[in-house]
Amino acid sequence: MMTDQEIQQAIDACRPGSDDLQQPEMAGLAEAIRRDPDVRRRYECSQQFDALVREPFRDVPVPDGLADRLLAAVAPSLDRTTVESQEPVALRPSEHPVRKAAEEPGRWPRQKRRRFWTVMAGSLTAAALVGFLLLVPYFSGAEPLPDDRLPGEIMAWSDAVVRQGWDEDLPAAQVLRPLDRAVRADPQRWCSIATAYDSQTVVYDVAPRGAEMALVFCMRCRVRNSILPEMPPLNAFSATGGLTLGVWRRGDMVYVLVVHGGQRRYRELIEASPLIGLLLNGCPVSLTATA
Secondary structure (H helix, E strand, C coil): CHHHHHHHHHHHCCCCCCCHHHHHHHHHHHHHHHHCCHHHHHHHHHHHHHHHHHHHHHHCCCCCHHHHHHEEEEEHHHHHHHHHHHHCCCCHHCCCHHHHHHHHHCCCHHHHHHHHHHHHHHHHHHHHHHHHHHHHHHHCCCCCCCCCCHHHHHHHHHHHHHHHHHHHHHHHHHHCCCCCCCCCCCCCEEECCCCCCCCCEEEECCCCCCCCCCCEEEEECCCCCCCCCCCCCCCCCCCHHHEEEEEEEEEEEEEEEEEEECCCHHHHHHCCCCCHHHHHHCCCCCCCCCC
């Protein structure tokens, strides 16, 4: 019988939309899914999350001007290397390359060895620079922002929730990261995960029993100049997979509300001001001040 850790590793190894579960090495997982509803739920959630997170990264564009930035970054070191390799070196008779090669067969002459390591160092530097420039846009922010990168982050966070498991001791969660009062739904359960923004991010499940997904990620993010609003945005960010996302800040706390559904369901979960409520209900509102 497979342990819980082995089951989770097998679930993580199954690619979405593939026949991995029918492979002989996955027979233990297939049997566990058939007999255990909890394992089946974890497998289905993992498949859904993996399928959604794959979409935003299917065709990642190369940043504009990447080639020029790479050339500008490595040009000084390449020029310096070229000059050094061309400088004449006065050798004593005992250090003549031909004689050294004859005395020590199988070894490269000193200049060839230096050029080899220079090329290797330049290649490694360029590779590291490419990786750095490609990853900076994904990890440079100190707070989550409602843009095209956030859905991928949310899918990774949700996958972490599946691995961690839920807790129903709600008072303990309020001590760590309290739920913002602008969220009108009552939390059903919670989970603590580590994110790039807060190692003690608290996730609240605010969806009623049987309803579609509705999660609030609460994280402490201290930044000097935040661009996030202080209230949940009325017009939330619509992402792939039918997700609607709202991000706002209150003090040092940042809240990310994620619902599976459209704008209407998102607005049902946030507290709107009286003016916004009237506008949504189609009531005329006069904005002219009276004396």
